[in-house]
């Protein structure tokens with residue numbers, strides 16, 4: 001296998017560039033975000049991953065929130081191993097909120113960063129119990145008031161649990177695959193999310209993130225992307241591409 005030295009030669013048709021169409025006036029659009037190309041990518045993702053969804057095991061919205069907090073810097077597989085017994089030991093928000101902190105730290109230790117995660121989980125659980133009547137709030141604004149909850153976690157909860165397309169989840173896989181597909185040239189997750197929200201139809205925001213995450217795990221892996229097995233290969237001109 002060899003790395004692509006001239007990546008643009010591998011695509012069947014060079015993507016158009018909005019800047020060249022308007023003589024350079026107006027906002028500069030990435031070649032990769034040509035609407036027809038984006039539609040092709042979305043169709044291919046639908047072909048490959050028609051039912052992509054969140055891999056974190058959960059029985060309710062609160063469990064999804066806790067699992068998502070635990071998933072920071074940790075694999076979903078490891079989180080699922082931990083939460084199977086964790087959710088039996090702590091079935092309700094108040095059980096997490098008022099648990100012995102050291103016990104909880106020990107219980108979630110395998111997921112890493114266990115002290116800060118315990119602080120987030122107990123802080124979020126207390127606020128849910130004391131401010132939201134034990135229910136996980138359903139708006140981005142309210143979710144962001146929970147300790148340890150930033151946009152990524154809020155997007156996971158709103159999208160997966162409530163079906164609300166509040167934004168696009170940007171984790172390490174979305175960041176990498178969206179970059180390789182030239183859908184963004186930013187590296188800051190907030191800017192990546194804004195870029196993607198501008199080119200992906202709102203009704204696709206939820207599944208699109210899951211599809212990129214699945215693609216990143218199964219095919220477009222960080223170190224050795226499996227380009228020969230990738231159904232996006234014809235539209236991908238990433239310098240990371242291996243053929």
Ligand code: SF4
Pocket residue numbers: 180181219220221225226227230231232233236237238240241242
């Ligand atoms: S697996 Fe290869 S061809 Fe497919 S999106 Fe990733 S880098 Fe591109």
